[in-house]
Amino acid sequence: MARVVVDVMLKPEILDPQGKAVHGALDRLGFDGVASVRQGKRFEIELDGTATPERVAEIERAASTLLSNPVIEDFALRVEP
Amino acid sequence: MARVVVDVMLKPEILDPQGKAVHGALDRLGFDGVASVRQGKRFEIELDGTATPERVAEIERAASTLLSNPVIEDFALRVEP
């Protein structure tokens, strides 16, 4: 079993109301020195068997079409040992 | 500037309808060999200045109260260089 993790974040120019709200809440709780907060999504994909380069390439394709919308989001993918 | 990343995932025993839906979509799109998908949240917190142990401990406290609900979620925190 291998695990592929895909992180999806809104592009910097897209408004992130959730991140902003968390930032505001941190301020109110007295956590200062926070410059910014962004909230994104994390997908943990467990594969049957090993993460061959072909399969990772497939997941990468899924990440760029299904898991993220390139109009508003960027993604990062990594294979966890 | 330092960045603290907090990943929040539903506890394994808790139903994850979103992960389930993504899994189903991957199957239908012909990505097979996926054993399970879990979807969680990722917070990127940028700090002014450095991530001192005290400040990280503070963020950790926020992670367990504000960013996650310990009744249903676990979180992992790491400081990125």
Place this chain on the structure above:
Amino acid sequence: MTVDTVETATKTPEQSQPWAELGLKADEYERIRDILGRRPTSSELAMYSVMWSEHCSYKSSKVHLRRFGELQQETPVGKLLAGIGENAGVIDVGHGYAVTFKAESHNHPSYVEPYQGAATGVGGIVRDILAMGARPIGVMDSLRFGPLDAPDTARVLPGVVAGVGGYGNCLGLPNIGGEVVFDSTYSGNPLVNALCVGVMRHEDLHLAKASGAGNKVILYGARTGGDGIGGVSVLASETFESSGPAKRPSVQVGDPFMEKLLIECTLELFAAGVVAGIQDLGGAGLSCATSELASAGDGGMHVELDRVPLRDSTLAPEEILMSESQERMMAVVEPADVERFMEICAKWDVQADVIGEVNESGRLTIEWRGETVVDVPPRTVAHEGPVYQRPYERPGWLDELQAAASSSLPRPSSGDELRSTLLRMVASPNLCSRAWVTDQYDRYVLGNTVLAQPEDAGVLRLDDDSGLGIALSVDANGRYAKLDPYAGAQLALAEAYRNVAVTGAKPVAVTDCLNFGSPEDPGVMWQFAEAVRGLADGCQKLGTPVTGGNVSLYNQTGDTAILPTPVVGVLGVLDDVARRIPSGFRTPGHIIYLLGDTADEFGGSEWAHVVHSHLGGLPPAVDLDAERELAEILHSASRDGLVSAAHDVSDGGVAQALVESVLRHGVGARVWVPDGLDPFVFLFSESTARAVVAVPHPEEVRFTGMCEARRFPHTRIGVIDDEGTLEVQGQFSIGFDELRRAHEQTLPSALGE
């Protein structure tokens, strides 16, 4: 994993069992041993413990609830097609249609995890309605929280509202009304009561029973996981104080998308005629569904637990039986229909598995890995649980509370004082605009919503051709019930009845959700008994049967119980929804009438609460004959088109009713204080059986003639204009900007945005 089988249980009679931890009492455990003639297996123990919990067995409330069964099983418009004891009552509303509605509490889960607790509360009641054979067509939510400014309210309320909305919106069910009430007794014990209403053709009625030997038992919907294991017995039956966090079971998470598929799939199964019996899985999961189906049937049932599809393969049989995984249903299907059943499920992407069979054994037997882990007479689990005659006694503090009347509280007298009192009242948490909450609910979906918030009752169209429709309202006033629970329950009934009546509908049937403290406190038990007695007597008088309901006990923190809160839902019928009466004033020139008598009644009033933090004396007098008369007047007025608006008078009195009516469309009104009435009493008294109506000038003679013929008090109190102010002649005048700001800012500024 070693499994406790019937065989082992027979051989090891002395083995000690955790019956107390599971919430059973010593004599209850003994009774189980008597029934079985041996010790129960751990699976059987799990089953009995959940099914005999307060939440499932109604063991403390049953003896009182019997009163409802003694009411006439007929409504003013037709027969009850199913009554108390079924998943939900079913009412014939004419034209071949039947309506089913029911409320249920999800209080403690919503405190632990507000979003999921509230969401799964909606999900659960929707499945109850679905299980009757009906298409769910609307939801309502009756909510109670601690003080608006309490920190925990800021945690619980937004989560609960988002959960109610998140689940209901995603199911595509319009939210057509509810309540939001704040009182300090609900801190740590919020109340989340959800109501669902559904419609079906008479012939579509389905019942929860497993009959016909050889029929298959099919479990369909979501897979079973470790959700809320023990939730029923622990969460719903014990206070947090005594159980502590360690016993808090994991929370159930809802999947409204799955439920939406389940609804469409189930309705298609009904339409295909392949369902012989059906039961939803709610609290107590498979334990409840299997034992209730078998118990209501005419034989027995055998289940192979290994066939239950699991989300977590490590679950033990007792855990599978107790799991409260959401979005599951169980059907009894004739063998010839199984294939078609499976096809329909596949179309909707709903997993379905045959897990057992109906037989003639008279026993419910459950097998796990080839061995029998349950072998019980199903009735003893589902229908013949313990029944308690809990001691009850009128609490000693009540005399003193009733003696502390509100009459000595200082009252506003000048016009300026009345003006500022009004502004303070309309801005108070219990009277301010609910838009912050209701804006999060879809009220339009399905395209049949004729009235929804901020109207007195929700109105839904059932039939496009005839215009047949229903009206629904849920109400309660815990302060009234605290002062006098018998009257309090009747006042809740009267208000819901009146809210339905002001739309022009004929009120026909009642459901309830009775939220109280611990039944082990004789004072609380007395409140409960009195409330049930009051509600039953009231229903008898109004000719509206109680068709079903729900009881939630143990709502208390330490020794402090919540205000006794009998939430009452009333269903009304409109022959043609085009005749419904809205609550907002719209047309300048129409004359404003106050229907009903106003007396000096401030016990338990919103005014005493807001201005003096006072609770004492007696609640307003109940007059059900007058309520009935008022309803008939409004019904006739709607039929004959005599009124253009009607709004009931309740919390906050005439002042509140007028403010809501004028702000609706932003017109204006000039009002005068009727002769002989003190201005303060006129504006703020909470006397019952009253409504404010707008009458078009040309209809005035006919309208007053009708009231006179019925000898019903009616007073001309004002006229609608387009000045954008509310003026009480000789007293004060308030512009709408100021009025709106006062009324609409409270929740947004307390809760954000």
Place this chain on the structure above:
Amino acid sequence: MTIGVVTFPGSLDDGDAARAVRVAGGDAVRLWHGDADLRGVDAVVLPGGFSYGDYLRCGAIARFAPIMEPLIRAAHGGMPVLGICNGFQVLCEAHLLPGALVRNDHRKFVCRDQRLRIENASTAWTSSYQKDQEIVIPLKNGEGGYVADEATLDRLETDGRVVARYLDVNPNGSYRDIAGVTNERGNVVGLMPHPEHAVEELTGPGTDGLGFFASVLESLVAA
């Protein structure tokens, strides 16, 4: 004239959209997401709802449904397609319309009667309105914030492809108050508010929404 209304798992306003088509005088044909077949309809409505629970991103999973293949082809060929709310999201995910819809800026679901201005009255779905006509129809969404990069927004403005704009309040943080957009050809329209809930006096805030359905029926007759 037949107008198809697609049902995805989790579609909610499909019945309402079909009703609106009928009220406007058309024939509604129900289309199933799993069939790659438009059944000969003249136009298609992708209705509101929570397709696939709106998990992941709204419309992201529905976009890959079998029905979308012939639909995308037909849309490129000029067939009128209206995406309402979730349908708008699906059209953006399918790249038939530019931009995307994100979580409301206030992070809550919102249901309200919304005033709009029709900015482009020459699309297949808005021709029965006047340019700059103001209408009130229900709005209900949790992820209705319209976003696109500045260049795209500028292009939409100069090409007159903003179909409707929010008035009074911007209910969800949409860039430039955009409530709906169209493709270059004007046959594909995405709209966040719900015209299908404003086709009968009795069950909506008025009948201002009827024009969308009347427009397409007229344009089909004219074509």
